[in-house]
Amino acid sequence: MPDALRLSTVRAGYGETVILEDVALALPERGSLAVLGRNGVGKTTLLATIMGHTTFHAGAVFFGGRQVERLPVYERVRLGIGYVPQGRDIFPSLSVEENLIVAARPGKRWTLERVYDLFPRLAERRHHRGNQISGGEQQMLAIGRALMGNPALLLMDEPLEGLAPIIVEALLKSLERLLAEDELAVILVEQHAKLALQVTREALVMSRGRVIHQGASRELLADPERLAQLVVAQ
Amino acid sequence: MRTIKIALAAALALSAFAAAAQTIKIGFITSYSGLNGNLGPYMERAVRLYIKEHQKELPPGVKIELITRDDTGPNPDKARQLAQELVVRDKVNLLAGVVFTPNALAIAPIATEAKVPFVIMNAGTAVITTRSPYIVRTSFTLWQSSYPLGEWAAKKFKTAYTLVSDFGPGHDSEEAFGKAFTAGGGKIVGAVRAPLQNPDWAAYMQRVKDAKPDCLMVFIPAGKTATAVMKNFADLGLKDAGIKLIGPGDITTDEELPNMGEVALGVITVHHYSAAATRPANKQFVADWKKEFGQNETPNFLSVGSWDGTALIFEMIKQQKGKLDAERSIEIAKQWRFDNSPRGPISIDPETRDIIQPEYLREVKKEGGHLANVEIETLGTAVKDPWKELQKKK
Amino acid sequence: MSGYTSDPRIRPQELLPWIIAIAAFFLLPEYLSLGARVLVYILFALSLDLILGYAGIITLGHSAFFGLGAYTAGILGAKYGVTDPFLQLLAAALAAALLGISTGAVILRTKALTLLMLTLAITSIVLEIANKASSLTGGADGLSGVQVAPILGLFKFDLFGRTAFIYCLVALFLGWLLIRRLLYSPFGAMLTGIRENTARMHAVGAPVYWRLVLVYTLSATMAGVAGALLTQVNQFVGLNVLGLEPSGDLLVMLILGGVGRLYGAFVGPVVYLIAQDYLAKQYPEYWYFGIGVLLVVVVLFARGGILGLVDQWWQALSRRSSSARASAR
């Protein structure tokens, strides 16, 4: 079985500035990966690089066996990468439904109905504009929007950021359901390390643009001291 | 100071020398570019055509060199710079041309200072000729057409509305028409000045329509703006409401008539020139024009002013045998009569150096499938600038 | 770049424009009236560069000040018998400054397209006023008969444009000295700061808005002086000194020369006006085609204007020579 995603010796950043150094990772199909690390270590840049939003300096990115690092962003999306950006980036002048529709790609699994089924709140709000819904709803919408593209790989950048506990709860449930039911690989960037580890199979810790730890999520979860050392005090 | 005087004297000596070399240099300034850049070519073509047809009449060995310059529109500082260069660098014997009044006014002091005759072939504000003793005008003044128009209208209509562009010539036209119309017993029921760059005339037309005058006198710069006015006039039903559209000939220039179409039919204007006039001299002029520049081309009043202006220059050259002296040239101009102009017999008023010419009442009619300004009456055979006449009376 | 670390002394190459100007006076006596016109526009462009290049204020309405200055001098000379050239200049400067401070205070809180449109609206309104007040301004016929007494009672404006040229040259020289001085002063450094990073200037406690109003007023004053010069040289004022066209032309000239580099304001008008003059004499009906191509080419291939291009060449050249030196070692 080929990897869903593979990065080898990737060096990337913004313009001349290099943020990612020599990053390599592999994610099997239907795999799930938590990316941990303090602020500013390059987690967001890692996802942005997979999407094609950064300046690519060296290395290679394979997706579904295809080399994609030179493809434009929208081509990668069409190949099956879904993106839930940090800060959600909902289109404010589009309604909830339009936000979903613009992202729709042909595919069997995800339709408006199924997204509404996953997030009933969105169905209630379908005619509200993107900037008229709460943060939690925006987060659901961002995930729903990514799913509408029928992705084989979902990149999620801090989807729990700034959310009330009850919504985090709901979102996590949806996320677990998604991973259990769908043929989907996920990369989850998250500050809430323990939450991220609970829902993923593998984990990766970054520091200053490099990968400093890679292993099973369960192991890290079981070793809080090591986790604290890796993530908090590093 | 002394060096400057010497240089000046040297330059004058040089220009005299240039004359002796039997090449007459004419510095021709007009507008080729900018929003009104379509006007210049009408003038230059007339000058070139005249030179081409009459070259052989020049004294033996005398040649004319036409140096053309673009003043880019109403742009007096550019015009002045060009005139200055023409005089100082190119050492022209004569200055000529100019579409726009401000440009003429800006050049006037140069003509005076350099003692170079300046033949104005278009710019029509009355005051221009008073600004330099070296200015002669072969075109027209707006008073010349608008004043007789007012006199004529007073006999036909009781009330009139005036609509003019908000700039010098517009003001002239409004005033001239108003003076004559009220003096003849008519009443001006409304007067509007519209911005020079005005894309839409509907509002003004509605206003006129609501005032219900017998006639509407319009003056706007020659060209497509006039077309827009005509169309609005018809579109808003003023024609059907029985309001007569009249104006100086600028509003139905010959070359624009095809663009105006049916809406222009019946418009009454007063002007000194119509390409449709049946005088032999004019028929010849129009035929030559079409032959030279194409069947679809028509000369207009700018052309005739330039044509006659060139005729005057030829007269100066012929009488002085190719050696031009500024004072003499002006004297010749003052005595000049030209019976064979396309617009009829014209002459120069020795007192004002302004043109004396016939003014015709015309109506836009269809002739041979084309629209034309058909002359229906001659309002005066030798009309002097009424403004200057009125000034004299004061 | 001006600032605390730059040497304010005049470098030899900065004398080049003046040497060229003086040479032109002696070598090209027939082109002096074009020359005077170019000099006036350089001063005008300098004033625009001060706000556009150094303070980052984009405007299509700079002709409002130029025109106001031109009319102030003209009306004084034609209607009120104030013929002393320096008095006329002073009055023009004052009038333009007044308009600058009053409009600047209103519009400088806005940016980009909004600011562009506001400045355009202002110059259009001034244009309409000048057109309407024809008893004072002569309206569309222009204001003729502007009397200008001989400079210092000695030098009369002559037909050859000698006096005009020297007069404008001296005025430009003084204006250049002033602006140069200003740019090298703490105020100039502060302006550079605003342009480079406005947020940062706020954060070091600079009252940015008032500083902009101040520099806008200074620039307006200078534009007013340039306008008055044009009037004095021509002894005539036309409506064409106001409105969109002269503002647009000026903007084009400055960008063509290079914005924010002081000497761009010299190169731009020279190239533009001479190209225009030359092309218009060859192809009076189509000369603007050439100007259009020039603009497009500059935008596509020389982003920093002509001087920007010169800089690039210079750098490429010095890089090559330094690498040559390096390889020789």
Add this chain to the structure above:
Amino acid sequence: MVASALETQQLCKSFGALTVADHIDFRLAPGARHALIGPNGAGKTTFVNMLTGAIAPSSGRILLGGEDITKVNQAARVRRGLGRTFQITSLFRKLPVLDNVALGIAERDGVAPRMWKPASKHKEIIDEAAHLLATLGLSADARTPVQDLPYGRQRLVEIAIALGLKPGVLLLDEPAAGVPSQDSGHVLDVLAGLPPDIAILIIEHDMDLVFRFASRITVLVQGQVLVEGAPQEIAADRRVRDVYLGEATHA
């Protein structure tokens, strides 16, 4: 009781439905070394922006040295002694380092609006800037354009500009963000050497740096103050740990 150097009372800010500052009471003592920490989205940046005047609070008051500055604009706050550095370096990139610092000093001294004497002849400004650069170890870079400096040194310039304003209160917004590890020690040295009379509030993720520098720490979570205390207390606080490791939200 000594007046606080900087204080907020019931400070609130919401954007539409989103509340990012929720009745924050905060006090910065004179000469304090105080840190503000919290996970992403806790509202730290918004809080700082309200302090500096970049955004206006929805309600509540801000006091600087006991005076209400809630309505005072950004520049005027600076002139009253509130200096700051930016989270994302905000410098005059094309200008030399010395100019970056001198521009601020000139504003403070009231020299900035002067138009005649060349800037380079204002020796008092330049000397002060040079002295400041020397204390931060930047002397060698004084004439280098900022954009040619490595990022770590750019962060120091950021601090230098703020210090040049001689502030009574200094807000350091992630001074070590993006600084490579080999240089962060230098940043810390600089911070440690700051004049003791300046009250400093540091917003920082680097716990190392926070724990070494601050004598007091406030933890902000979801727009509210979760806890405030000495470093040991914070380090020992379970809630804080949970916030960072992801359990607090379950509690």
Add this chain to the structure above:
Amino acid sequence: MILYVISVGLSVTMGLMGFINLAHGVFAMAGGFILSTAMARFGLPFPLAVLVAFVVVSAGSIVLERLLYSRLYAAGELAQVLFSIGLILISMALARLVYGNLAAPVFLPDYLRGQVHILGRDFPTYRVFLIMFSALLIAALWFGVERTRWGAMVRAAVDNRAMAQSVGINTRQLFMATFALGSGLAGLGGALGADILPVQWSYPFEHLVYFLIVVAVGGLGSLRGPFVAALLIGVADTACKYWIPEFGAFLIYVATMAILLWRPMGLFGVRA
């Protein structure tokens, strides 16, 4: 009223794509000339000729977009201003070379001439037609932008270009199509308006200010903004010229200033 159709096109390109395209009038002029040529030389009926104008201008604009405009999306506003002024000058010279000095003659079919009687007053038929047509066009555009997936994609791209790409939208292609639509609308406006605003080589420069005012007042990045602004300014301008003609020329500028000072982003502007 025709200014509105043209300006809506400009607000599409300028507002959506953030390109300060002063040369918008060039496309309108092209539309007028194409209409005139199609009718006079090829004898096409008016409606067909209008359609041709729209299509040809759109197609032409794509070529320009690929060759020139696309290189300048990232350039500063100064470069864009300079570039589009250059384009205006070039197009004016070319138009003059090809079509000569006179305005392009346009003759309306008889059914669009004369007046119609509505509520006891006469209104010029063509103007009524134009207003209705513009209203329909606006309705269609509004529907297209607000109610279709394409419109949602365009708005998404305007809201956040990078994110739009991240949901699989080919923004480059989308912008090209949008540019073509905007230019096509300009061509359409130029063609339809040729009877009222005569099309001559100096056209792009003559009406530049009006386009800019409409867009600035309406607000960048908004579609209904320029429409409302055009209507507002058009009505106010007409009314003012009717009631107080002495101040006709001032009004439009004074109104522009007032609105922009009141709402610096324009009536419906979204972009800072």
